[in-house]
Amino acid sequence: MYRYGRTVVSRNIVLYYCPNGQSYNRIGFSISKKVGRSVVRNRIKRIYKEAFKLIEKQIRKGYDFILIARKPAVDVTFQEACKELLSLCRRGQLLLKKQ
RNA sequence: CGAGUAAACAUGGCAGCCGCGAAAAGAAAACCGCAAGGUGCUUUUCGAGGAAAGUCCGAGCUCCGCAGGGCAGGGUGCUGGGUAACGCCCAGUGAGGGUGACCUUAAGGCCAGUGCCACAGAAAAAAUACCGCCCGGCACUCAACUUUUGUUGACCUGGAAAACCAGAUAUGCCAACAUAUUCUAUAAAACAAAAGAUUAGCUGUUAUAAAACAGCCUAUUUUUUAAAGCAGAAAUGGAAAAUAACAGUUGAGUGCCGGGUAAGGAUGCAACGGUGCGGUAAGAGCGCACCAGGAACCGGGAGACCGGUUUGCUAGGUAAACCCCACCCGGAGCAAGACCAAAUAGGAGGAGGAUGAAGUAGCCCGCUGACUUCUCGGGUUAGGUCGCUGGAGAUACCAGGCAACUGGUAUCCAAGAUAGAUGGCUGCUGCUUACCAGGUUUGCUUAUGGCAGACCCGGCAAGAACAGAACUCGGCUUAUGAGUUUGCUCGGUUC
RNA sequence: UGGGGCGUAGCCAAGCGGUAAGGCACGGGUCUUUGGAAUCCGCAUGCGUAGGUUCGAAUCCUACCGCCCCAG
Numbered sequence: 001m002y003r004y005g006r007t008v009v010s011r012n013i014v015l016y017y018c019p020n021g022q023s024y025n026r027i028g029f030s031i032s033k034k035v036g037r038s039v040v041r042n043r044i045k046r047i048y049k050e051a052f053k054l055i056e057k058q059i060r061k062g063y064d065f066i067l068i069a070r071k072p073a074v075d076v077t078f079q080e081a082c083k084e085l086l087s088l089c090r091r092g093q094l095l096l097k098k099q
Numbered sequence: 100c101g102a103g104u105a106a107a108c109a110u111g112g113c114a115g116c117c118g119c120g121a122a123a124a125g126a127a128a129a130c131c132g133c134a135a136g137g138u139g140c141u142u143u144u145c146g147a148g149g150a151a152a153g154u155c156c157g158a159g160c161u162c163c164g165c166a167g168g169g170c171a172g173g174g175u176g177c178u179g180g181g182u183a184a185c186g187c188c189c190a191g192u193g194a195g196g197g198u199g200a201c202c203u204u205a206a207g208g209c210c211a212g213u214g215c216c217a218c219a220g221a222a223a224a225a226a227u228a229c230c231g232c233c234c235g236g237c238a239c240u241c242a243a244c245u246u247u248u249g250u251u252g253a254c255c256u257g258g259a260a261a262a263c264c265a266g267a268u269a270u271g272c273c274a275a276c277a278u279a280u281u282c283u284a285u286a287a288a289a290c291a292a293a294a295g296a297u298u299a300g301c302u303g304u305u306a307u308a309a310a311a312c313a314g315c316c317u318a319u320u321u322u323u324u325a326a327a328g329c330a331g332a333a334a335u336g337g338a339a340a341a342u343a344a345c346a347g348u349u350g351a352g353u354g355c356c357g358g359g360u361a362a363g364g365a366u367g368c369a370a371c372g373g374u375g376c377g378g379u380a381a382g383a384g385c386g387c388a389c390c391a392g393g394a395a396c397c398g399g400g401a402g403a404c405c406g407g408u409u410u411g412c413u414a415g416g417u418a419a420a421c422c423c424c425a426c427c428c429g430g431a432g433c434a435a436g437a438c439c440a441a442a443u444a445g446g447a448g449g450a451g452g453a454u455g456a457a458g459u460a461g462c463c464c465g466c467u468g469a470c471u472u473c474u475c476g477g478g479u480u481a482g483g484u485c486g487c488u489g490g491a492g493a494u495a496c497c498a499g500g501c502a503a504c505u506g507g508u509a510u511c512c513a514a515g516a517u518a519g520a521u522g523g524c525u526g527c528u529g530c531u532u533a534c535c536a537g538g539u540u541u542g543c544u545u546a547u548g549g550c551a552g553a554c555c556c557g558g559c560a561a562g563a564a565c566a567g568a569a570c571u572c573g574g575c576u577u578a579u580g581a582g583u584u585u586g587c588u589c590g591g592u593u594c
Numbered sequence: 595u596g597g598g599g600c601g602u603a604g605c606c607a608a609g610c611g612g613u614a615a616g617g618c619a620c621g622g623g624u625c626u627u628u629g630g631a632a633u634c635c636g637c638a639u640g641c642g643u644a645g646g647u648u649c650g651a652a653u654c655c656u657a658c659c660g661c662c663c664c665a666g
Binding site: 038039042043046047049050051053054078 | 117118119518519520521522523524566567
């Protein structure tokens with residue numbers, strides 16, 4: 001995925017994505033120890049997981065994602081995460097067309 | 100009311116939706132895996148902390164054949180108790196800090212030995228060494244004249260006294276009052292240093308014999324003047340110790356020798372007790388009083404230790420320096436360890452080994468007694484289950500104990516992940532703070548008002564820390580927002 | 595989980611009870627027409643932080659902070 005996928009980047013996260021040939025989406029998280037302690041890393045992961053769950057209905061099916069957290073993501077709130085993820089998907093042209 | 104001190108409590112509450120993990124029961128035989136096994140469906144229940152943290156101690160548990168001895172190493176260090184154990188806790192003792200409540204305390208032993216104590220200082224533990232002080236003896240030098248310089252040093256009279264006070268005198272008629280009464284000067288005497296001299300009181304010059312001149316000093320008298328011991332002028336007077344040698348006396352100094360002494364000796368964190376009086380040639384716990392300490396004895400206490408009496412006994416500090424003494428310590432850690440499943444291999448080469456491999460940090464003994472190690476090659480591909488939470492357990496009551504803690508009874512079961520579970524959103528509400536509007540009340544005041552404080556109600560907004568289980572407990576340490584309660588202390592005000 | 599080590603000026607570092615050596619860099623002076631070189635002078639929060647022992651601590655002890663390494 002790192003070799004063939006495409007990326008979109010924001011202040012807090014880097015998002016890799018590529019098609020997987022299935023009828024559902026998958027997401028993985030990669031958070032380095034540079035970001036913080038285990039509690040901090042776990043909290044970032046949970047927040048983005050929750051955000052991804054919220055906007056998953058608007059995303060096209062059949063993709064794998066890798067989400068890499070960057071250092072400013074320590075102080076992120078849930079609302080910011082939702083907005084950020086949505087804008088990244090829009091830039092990657094992953095959203096379903098509005099009916 | 101303010102400031103402080105000690106201890107305890109607590110780490111918001113009630114709901115709803117979605118999600119994550121676990122347990123139990125049920126249903127069904129769906130999915131993944133070669134298998135062990137796991138996932139999934141329904142219902143119910145449960146799901147972070149006082150520090151879960153740091154990993155600084157101690158234990159349980161598991162394995163190392165046995166867990167033995169000695170050395171080495173490490174730890175602890177006032178006393179008594181608590182505990183499974185501890186470096187922890189409780190109660191006390193000593194020392195230190197604080198006005199106090201209270202707090203802090205690694206607090207055994209430098210007459211077992213060794214080391215260190217920079218700089219300074221006579222000396223840092225070595226001896227009564229050095230300087231000094233005192234006594235005695237010997238040797239040597241200087242003085243017993245003057246001047247200069249420096250220091251002290253009275254100034255009309257008296258008062259401790261040049262300054263302050265009082266008085267006196269003079270002038271202006273008197274009083275008051277004012278001014279004046281030697282003030283950049285200096286006599287005698289003493290001391291110190293230097294220099295010089297040897298007939299004017301002193302200085303200088305000339306001559307050469309016991310003088311002269313000049314200037315100055317000084318005593319008396321006269322005079323001038325408003326006034327004179329003191330300003331000016333005049334007159335008279337003012338003296339004597341030549342040198343050298345020898346001997347002695349007195350005083351001072353220097354050096355050497357013998358003896359006494361530890362009072363004093365600038366320093367330093369620290370100097371073989373401190374202060375004072377007596378005593379002495381000078382001194383000394385040499386004697387005495389008080390204070391500090393040591394030793395012995397007596398008494399109290401379980402002990403650390405405390406109190407008293409006697410005794411001149413007076414001994415540097417440092418062991419968070421080596422060390423000595425007492426007590427404790429076998430090692431490794433849940434990636435311990437046990438079982439199950441699958442697969443590959445039961446290899447090759449080098450080194451050591453019954454003259455002893457290996458046996459959980461080191462060495463020796465004892466015990467067991469055959470493997471150990473390096474390189475190459477191959478397999479497994481982040482396999483599963485247990486250990487894993489019922490325990491030195493939690494809560495309540497009773498009993499023992501000053502307390503830490505212990506015993507008994509009853510009730511209860513309360514997280515268990517394995518790349519790692521607790522999250523997201525919403526509603527109501529409690530707490531704190533700020534602002535706005537209103538009300539009640541207290542104090543002050545320039546008084547139908549203004550200012551300040553407290554309380555009540557309403558509105559709106561913000562805030563809520565430190566931090567997250569990784570086998571389990573007991574402690575310690577560190578981090579921590581806003582609080583609550585209780586005991587006690589100090590200060591202020593009012594009654 | 596267990597064990598070991600380090601922290602001294604901007605940088606590299608010595609010192610391990612008696613008032614912090616040295617080098618590079620930096621600032622100033624001398625020299626030079628100027629620069630370099632040479633030469634002289636200067637530069638420490640008192641030695642990671644906070645307590646303690648000691649007459650005296652960078653050094654000894656305790657706790658904490660940060661960094662590095664090793665074994666399983």
